[in-house]
Structures are given as structure tokens and as C-alpha cells.
Amino acid sequence: MMTRFGHICLLLLLSTTIESKAVSDHNSAAVCQVQKIELEQLPDLNISRAGHQVFCINGEYVVAGGHTNGFVPTPTAEYFKDGQWHVIQMTYNHDFALSAKLKSGKILIAGGCEQPSGIGQTFNAELYDPETHSFRGFGILQRKRAWASALELDSGEVVITGNWYHNDGIEMFYEAQSVKGDHQYRQSFTYIRDVATQRTTPSIIRIAKDDALIFGPYGIRGDSLRTAYAYRLKGDSVHIPLFDTWQPISIGSRQADASFIGDETKGDFTSLVPVKDSTGQVAIARFSGTEASLLPTTCPVPMVCKGDSIVYFNITADRQRGRAYLFGLSKHYQTLQEDTYNYILIIDYAHASANGVPIILCYTEPLEMMPDFSPILTPEGDLLIAGGLDNGSNFTPSNKVYLLPFGGHPAAIGKTDNSLWLIVWLTSGAFLLSGALIFLYLYMRKRRAASQKEPELPQKEPSDEELMLRIRETMQSEKLFLNSNLKVADLATLLGTNSRYISRCINVCENRSFSDFVNDYRIEYAKQLMVKNPEMKVGNAGTASGFSSEQNFFRIFKQATGQTPGDWRDSL
Numbered sequence: 139m140m141t142r143f144g145h146i147c148l149l150l151l152l153s154t155t156i157e158s159k160a161v162s163d164h165n166s167a168a169v170c171q172v173q174k175i176e177l178e179q180l181p182d183l184n185i186s187r188a189g190h191q192v193f194c195i196n197g198e199y200v201v202a203g204g205h206t207n208g209f210v211p212t213p214t215a216e217y218f219k220d221g222q223w224h225v226i227q228m229t230y231n232h233d234f235a236l237s238a239k240l241k242s243g244k245i246l247i248a249g250g251c252e253q254p255s256g257i258g259q260t261f262n263a264e265l266y267d268p269e270t271h272s273f274r275g276f277g278i279l280q281r282k283r284a285w286a287s288a289l290e291l292d293s294g295e296v297v298i299t300g301n302w303y304h305n306d307g308i309e310m311f312y313e314a315q316s317v318k319g320d321h322q323y324r325q326s327f328t329y330i331r332d333v334a335t336q337r338t339t340p341s342i343i344r345i346a347k348d349d350a351l352i353f354g355p356y357g358i359r360g361d362s363l364r365t366a367y368a369y370r371l372k373g374d375s376v377h378i379p380l381f382d383t384w385q386p387i388s389i390g391s392r393q394a395d396a397s398f399i400g401d402e403t404k405g406d407f408t409s410l411v412p413v414k415d416s417t418g419q420v421a422i423a424r425f426s427g428t429e430a431s432l433l434p435t436t437c438p439v440p441m442v443c444k445g446d447s448i449v450y451f452n453i454t455a456d457r458q459r460g461r462a463y464l465f466g467l468s469k470h471y472q473t474l475q476e477d478t479y480n481y482i483l484i485i486d487y488a489h490a491s492a493n494g495v496p497i498i499l500c501y502t503e504p505l506e507m508m509p510d511f512s513p514i515l516t517p518e519g520d521l522l523i524a525g526g527l528d529n530g531s532n533f534t535p536s537n538k539v540y541l542l543p544f545g546g547h548p549a550a551i552g553k554t555d556n557s558l559w560l561i562v563w564l565t566s567g568a569f570l571l572s573g574a575l576i577f578l579y580l581y582m583r584k585r586r587a588a589s590q591k592e593p594e595l596p597q598k599e600p601s602d603e604e605l606m607l608r609i610r611e612t613m614q615s616e617k618l619f620l621n622s623n624l625k626v627a628d629l630a631t632l633l634g635t636n637s638r639y640i641s642r643c644i645n646v647c648e649n650r651s652f653s654d655f656v657n658d659y660r661i662e663y664a665k666q667l668m669v670k671n672p673e674m675k676v677g678n679a680g681t682a683s684g685f686s687s688e689q690n691f692f693r694i695f696k697q698a699t700g701q702t703p704g705d706w707r708d709s710l
Contacts, residue, residue, distance in 0.1 A: 168437035172444075175482065175500040180539040183216055184225050187525045188510045188535035189256070191237040193245060196268045197517060199539075201524050202247060203232035209255045209533045217271055229275035230262040238288040238296050242313055243268065246296060249283035253671055256532065257682050259284040259304045263311075263327070280309045280329040289342040289350060289395050292402055297342055297350050297371060299333070301358050303681065306336035308352075308371070333369060339388050343409040344398060345427045348372065355385050361623055370428070380423055380430040384413040387420070387450060396512070397453040399462060399487060400426075410453050410462050410485065420450050422464070422485060422495075434494035439464070439483060443501055448481050452512035456519055456545075460488020463521060463544070465512040468504070478508045478530075482521065482542065507536035519545025606647040608633055609640065619659035622686040626652045657694050660684045664691070668707045676703045 183201065190204025202215035211231035216223040228247075235250035245266040252258030261278035285302035288311070296311040308330040333352075340354035353368035366381035400408035410433065411423045419441065422433040441448055447469035455462040466481035484498040507528050513521035521542040528534040612632055618624055626637045629652075633640070644655050664683040667674060680691025680703065695703045 170437045170440045171498045172440070173498060173500050175502055175542055175544070177502050177505075178541040178543055180218070180541055181222055183525060183537040183539060184223050185212055185214055185216065186528075186535040186537040187212060188527050188532055189234045189251075190525055191232070191235060191245075191247060192511060192514050192522070192524050193237075193239065194514055194516050194522065195239065195243075195245065198268065199516075199522060199524065200245075200266070200268070202237075202245075202266065203228060203235055203250065204525065204535070205233045205251075205254070205256075205532065206535055207533070211251065211254065215266070215273070217268075224271070226271055226273070228273045229264045230260070232260075232262075232264075234285050234302070236283065236286040236288040236298060236300075238290050238311075240265075240290060240296070240313055241294050244313075246288065246311060246313075247273075248279055248288075248298075248311075249286055251284045251302075252282075253674060255667065255671060256284075257667070257671065257674065257678065259302065263325075265325070276325050277327065280327045281305065281307055285338045287340050287342050289344070291344065291350065292347040295348070297352075298327075299342065299352055299369075300337055300340045300354075302338045303359060305332075306338075306358055307332045308369070330371075334375075335363065335365060335367070335369075337363065341386060341388060341411065342395075343411070343425055344395070344400075344402070344407050345370075345425070346372075346407060347402065351376070351425070351428060353378070353381075353386055354388055356388060359620075359622060361621055368428075376428045378428070378430050380413070380432070384415055384421065384423065384432070386423070387412040387414060388452075396515070397455055397462065399455045399457055401457075410455065410487070412450055412453055412464055414450075420464075422453075433485075433487070434490075435485075435497050436491075436494045437497065439497065440499050443479075443481065443499060446479055450481075450483070453485075454512055454515050454521065456515055459519055459545070461486055461544075463513070465509075467508065478506075479504050480509070480523075482513075482544075484544075502542070505538075505540075507538050513542060516541075516545065602643050602646050605633075605635070605639065605643045609643065613656075613659060617663075619656050619663065620682075620684045622681075622684050624656060624684070656684075658698070660691075661695055661698055664695070664703065665706070668703065669710065672707070676707065679703065 187204035191202045193200045199218040206212045211233040213228045232250040248263035259282040264275040286300035337354040349372045400406035420439045448466045450466040462485040464483040468479040480502040482500045486496040509526040523540045660683045667679040677688035685691035
């Protein structure tokens with residue numbers, strides 16, 4: 139059996155490996171600097187909201203639409219002036235809508251969820267005029283949409299694509315001044331074409347004055363897409379070789395052009411896109427036209443900070459200062475038990491050297507609320523967070539507003555967290571020492587092996603009860619049942635086991651198949667939707683709960699309850 143000396147050696151090696159992986163390069167001692175950034179809290183919003191749009195236009199912060207307490211859409215907006223937020227009325231509800239700043243100085247907002255709880259899609263479109271602080275409804279999309287993306291080209295045309303639980307396709311919006319010269323504008327939506335690969339919140343990046351590239355990692359039902367192809371607005375689909383091994387991280391519907399770092403006046407159409415490999419390691423991809431390559435950085439993008447895993451989202455670029463910011467959250471962002479750290483990775487691309495582009499990781503104090511969008515850039519170069527989720531739930535939005543003061547400082551903000559450097563030096567020394575000790579230990583053990591063979595301890599596998607508990611927790615916390623294409627292999631991958639164990643465990647503990655087990659969750663979820671939304675169509679409740687079709691929903695619901703969904707709701 140292993141001696142106490144051996145346990146100490148292995149413990150040293152394990153701690154060294156964990157810290158080294160968090161801060162060092164794969165083949166060097168390069169370490170990402172880690173710094174703390176102090177948040178400045180601004181006055182609260184008048185209305186708690188999430189799923190909304192956030193802008194900075196004419197020097198004013200504006201939040202529009204979204205949903206408020208109870209996951210109910212709100213047809214209101216607010217703008218920040220004279221140290222306080224002012225509420226204004228919108229024409230329509232726009233929860234998880236698309237938006238784009240226009241060259242006319244107005245903001246286009248269109249689509250969004252039709253009903254509470256993020257259900258359905260809408261056609262409605264309106265414009266916000268920052269001069270009058272007013273909204274005006276003017277028309278409808280060619281295809282009803284939610285969770286779509288929009289990007290204005292240099293030509294003034296706006297590319298619109300993406301959808302949620304409804305058919306995707308590409309359409310264009312154009313705002314043109316009237317030929318009468320009366321400063322009136324006409325607005326129109328024109329459908330361009332269908333798409334073979336349908337996406338939700340796709341990334342749209344400019345690759346020319348009148349051309350764009352469309353790609354993304356999620357299908358219209360939130361399913362993962364593994365494809366190395368992207369749509370080109372003016373042309374055929376394009377193979378992106380980088381996507382063979384690195385998959386894009388969604389830029390998101392409300393940050394379509396935020397990652398652009400080029401100069402259109404010089405014909406430079408360059409954007410930065412976060413990507414990740416099969417291990418989950420994140421890197422930065424640089425797109426110049428349709429050509430994509432990894433941005434060389436002075437150290438790898440850190441995935442752990444002070445023992446906390448980081449989940450990265452979107453990039454916001456500050457072209458004036460030559461920096462970009464990759465936004466991340468604590469791994470606890472989807473749970474209800476933990477506070478959420480916010481992370482900002484500074485990508486100082488204007489000061490690239492032979493060693494690569496400098497990157498610095500900044501972190502905030504843990505927050506009780508979770509931003510549901512990446513921070514927007516202010517004219518001063520700061521980052522603004524307005525609204526989000528309390529306790530990680532769409533039913534309890536937040537009204538908190540924070541400012542991250544990056545603009546008034548150089549790239550090296552504040553003071554470096556020297557404790558991390560001390561950890562690196564100490565763990566490097568510990569690694570060398572523990573390596574020598576382990577070598578000595580293994581050498582002595584080998585010499586004894588001929589005369590004394592140590593019995594191997596059997597590896598203890600988790601019991602069916604333990605595995606079943608993990609299955610239930612994962613199913614509930616991740617809401618995997620909402621994926622109509624969910625397979626037992628998907629759950630097995632999340633839990634780090636295999637499909638056979640999962641199927642056997644459910645059969646033993648629940649006395650039913652994996653499919654029946656998942657459908658029970660879907661039925662209960664559909665019941666909740668029908669109770670909370672009595673005006674909702676029964677069939678829509680089924681498809682929103684993960685059933686592949688209305689017919690499938692009716693059949694399985696009646697088998698489980700003895701009633702049709704409509705009869706069950708009427709019985710209430």
C-alpha cells in the first residue's frame with residue numbers, strides 16, 4: 139500500500155498541476171496577469187428587467203423591452219439622464235428581440251417572444267428616436283422571430299437572421315430618405331432566402347462594405363451545431379478550416395457588431411471571435427474577410443481564477459483605445475446557490491509584439507445578480523451592465539446597474555494580483571521538489587516489488603442511488619428535457635460516464651426507459667406552462683416543453699395522465 143510519504147508526494151504534484159494548468163502556457167511559464175476591478179454602482183432601474191436591449195446613444199444609456207417579475211414582457215424603456223432613469227412607453231413588447239443602431243441615429247427593435255415565459259415569436263418592429271425619447275411602430279418582419287441577430291452594413295442595409303423554435307432565414311431592412319426631400323423616411327423588410335442550417339442568436343460579422351459572414355454554435359431549439367461552414371450574405375457557404383477544430387462561442391443577438399476592430403475606411407474588415415476546442419479551452423480567433431486564424435497571445439486564455447472556473451461569452455471591442463474585452467462569468471452562473479463573479483479579459487491588440495497580444499484577466503467582487511448580456515461600451519471607454527437575473531432565474535429579473543471603469547486607465551488597470559505570481563513561483567518549486575521525491579519513491583517501490591507485491595485497491599464505482607441523484611439534479615438544473623433531440627449519450631457526456639450505465643441506472647431505480655423518464659419532465663413542464671399561461675395554445679405548450687411534435691405531445695400526455703392536454707387544463 140502507498141506510504142504516507144507517497145501520499146504527500148502525490149498531493150504536492152496534484153496541487154502543482156492544478157495551479158499550473160490554470161495560469162501557465164502549455165509549453166512555457168507564461169502567466170496571465172490577474173487584477174481586481176472595482177465596480178461603480180449607478181442608480182437602480184425603475185423596472186427590473188432581463189431579456190432586454192441596452193444601448194449608449196447620444197451619450198445616454200438606454201434600456202428597452204425585456205421581461206420583468208414573473209417572466210412577463212414589459213412594453214417600456216428607460217434612459218439615463220441627470221443622474222436618474224426615466225421610464226418611457228414602447229409600442230410593443232420586445233422580449234429577447236433583435237436590435238441595431240442605424241445611420242439615421244435611430245435604433246431598430248423588432249421581434250421577440252410573443253407570450254410570457256419566453257414563448258413564441260412576433261413580427262412587430264419599431265424605431266427609437268433618441269432626440270425625442272420616443273418609439274414609433276412602423277411595420278413587421280417578413281418572418282416572425284425571437285432570439286435573432288441584426289447587423290447594419292456600410293450600405294445602410296441591416297442583415298437580419300436567426301430564430302428560436304421557428305424557421306430561420308435571411309431578410310434585410312432598409313431605411314431610405316423620401317425622394318420628396320421632406321426628411322421623412324420609409325422602412326421596409328425584404329426576405330432574401332432560406333438557410334439550410336438554421337441558427338439561434340447567430341454571429342454576424344462584416345467582411346466587406348456590403349457583405350457579411352453568418353455562423354454560430356446553436357440550432358433554433360438550442361441544440362449544439364458542429365459545422366465548419368458559414369453563410370456568406372453575397373455568395374455561397376464558406377468552409378472555415380479553423381472551425382474544424384475550434385468552434386465559435388455565440389456573439390449573441392444584442393452584440394452583433396461589437397467585436398469589429400477593423401477600419402472600414404481603409405478596407406480593413408477584421409473582427410475578433412471567441413472560440414473553444416473539444417477540451418473547453420477558449421482562444422481568440424481573428425477574422426479578416428473569410429480568413430480565420432487564432433490570435434497569438436502572450437499566454438493562454440485563463441480558464442480558472444482563484445479556484446473558480448470561468449465560462450466565457452462575448453467580445454466587446456474599443457477601437458479608439460485598441461482594446462477588446464472578453465466577458466465571462468463564474469461557473470455558478472446557472473445555479474441558485476452561489477454569488478456570481480464577473481470576469482473581463484482585456485485583449486490589448488494594439489500593443490501586439492513578437493510574443494503575441496498581451497492579455498490581462500480582471501475580476502469583480504461576487505454579485506448577487508447575473509448579467510444576461512455582455513457589457514456595452516460607453517463613450518468614455520467604460521463597460522456598462524444594466525439589469526439581468528437575480529438568483530439566476532428569468533422569473534426574478536434585476537434592476538441593478540454597474541459601471542466597470544476601464545476607460546480612464548491604461549491597459550494595465552490597477553495593481554496586479556501578486557498573490558497569483560507568488561503561487562506560480564511556489565508551485566514551480568514544489569513541482570520540482572515533488573517530482574524528485576516521487577521519482578525516489580517510485581524507485582524504492584520498484585526495488586521492493588520483487589519481494590513484496592502490494593495489493594491493488596479496487597476502484598469504487600458510484601452506486602445506482604448516487605448516479606440517479608446526479609441524473610435528476612442535472613436534468614432539473616440544465617433543463618435537458620427541453621431539447622427534443624436529447625439522447626442518453628448527451629446526458630452520459632455531461633456526467634462523465636457512458637450510455638449503458640445511464641440506461642441501466644434509470645431502469646433499476648425508476649423501472650422505466652430513458653425516453654419515459656425524460657417525457658415525465660416534459661409533461662410536468664407543459665402542465666406548468668398551461669397553468670401559468672391559460673391563453674396559450676395547448677400544442678405550443680407541448681413543443682415548448684421539448685416534445686418533437688404536437689401529435690407526440692398529445693399521445694404521450696394522454697398515456698401518462700389518462701386525459702388529453704386540453705381536458706386536463708379544462709379540469710382545473
